[in-house]
Amino acid sequence: MVNPVHLRTLLEVTRRGSFAAAALQLGYTASAVSQQMSALEREAGVKLFERSARSVQPTEAAVVMARHAAKVLTDIDALLAATASTHETTNQEIRLGIFPSLATHALPKLLRTPGWRDLGLNLKVFVAEPAQTIQGLRAGGELDIALVYQVGQGGLAWPHTVSRQWIGDDNFRVVLPESWGIRTGAQVSASQLAEMPWIMHHPGTSDATVIERLFASCNLHPRVTAYCDDFNASLELASAGVGAALVPELAMQRGTDGVVVLDVPEIRLARNIFALLINDHQSARMDLFMDQLSGVLRQLSIAPRRK
Numbered sequence: 001m002v003n004p005v006h007l008r009t010l011l012e013v014t015r016r017g018s019f020a021a022a023a024l025q026l027g028y029t030a031s032a033v034s035q036q037m038s039a040l041e042r043e044a045g046v047k048l049f050e051r052s053a054r055s056v057q058p059t060e061a062a063v064v065m066a067r068h069a070a071k072v073l074t075d076i077d078a079l080l081a082a083t084a085s086t087h088e089t090t091n092q093e094i095r096l097g098i099f100p101s102l103a104t105h106a107l108p109k110l111l112r113t114p115g116w117r118d119l120g121l122n123l124k125v126f127v128a129e130p131a132q133t134i135q136g137l138r139a140g141g142e143l144d145i146a147l148v149y150q151v152g153q154g155g156l157a158w159p160h161t162v163s164r165q166w167i168g169d170d171n172f173r174v175v176l177p178e179s180w181g182i183r184t185g186a187q188v189s190a191s192q193l194a195e196m197p198w199i200m201h202h203p204g205t206s207d208a209t210v211i212e213r214l215f216a217s218c219n220l221h222p223r224v225t226a227y228c229d230d231f232n233a234s235l236e237l238a239s240a241g242v243g244a245a246l247v248p249e250l251a252m253q254r255g256t257d258g259v260v261v262l263d264v265p266e267i268r269l270a271r272n273i274f275a276l277l278i279n280d281h282q283s284a285r286m287d288l289f290m291d292q293l294s295g296v297l298r299q300l301s302i303a304p305r306r307k
Helices: 004-016 019-026 032-042 061-086 098-104 107-111 132-133 208-218 229-241 284-300
Strands: 049-051 054-059 092-098 122-127 145-150 163-178 197-200 221-226 242-250 259-261 271-279
Touching: 004 032, 004 054, 004 284, 019 032, 032 163, 049 107, 049 221, 054 061, 061 092, 061 163, 092 098, 092 132, 098 107, 098 122, 107 284, 163 229, 163 284, 197 229, 197 259, 229 259, 271 284
Parallel strands: 092 122, 092 145, 197 221, 197 242
Antiparallel strands: 049 054, 145 271, 163 242, 163 259, 163 271
């Protein structure tokens, strides 16, 4: 099944002529746009872009697909309108597993939108970390869909009866104590942060392993002053001057006094957010729900705009 999110991205790429321009419009990274288009090529079984080191050129198949995508997305909007007139008698219940920061900041924002009621969905929500919600998807489990994150390629496994759809990326940012005198948005390299104290994940966890490899690749060997797996606590410790921290954007939605947020070019990492769905529980309404949640994630991005 073709993901409507990918179709919207395809439209932007063909309209704007590059992955980077489409990414800027949609609030993604260029890498995320490229991954979406590669996934769409696999789903459609055709080559959509001629790629070179400096540019991407849509093929004739991409132009044709974009034209049909515009109609499909219009039809989806019409489906929402039709659902609005019948939702009281045809509401569908979805048993949703969701990790805490997504449940805290993204899901409530979606539930407050005017279009939410028109989807005709009743949610039964289970908030837990990904490893726990995945258990609810197994045979006879309590969930229909689990919203999970993955940092790097490891750390998660799910049943073969489950399909995976990309929802968005939760980008990590470098957070420093304001007392260090570096201003938000300053141009800072990884080498300048090498001798500073850091707040890190506990060794041995899957996230810690990925971050340690990333830091080693840019020759950043942190002087660890605290181990912490709770991002809210890491923010408060950074605010108090304990050290620098790597924190995802969702954890920074409420803001924290006493810290500055940096985008360090060598330190690029994201929590890739996926929907895991039991294959025979999928529906058009679920697809619309994931499409709208993806839009909320783009709105929540605090990624700095580059000049």
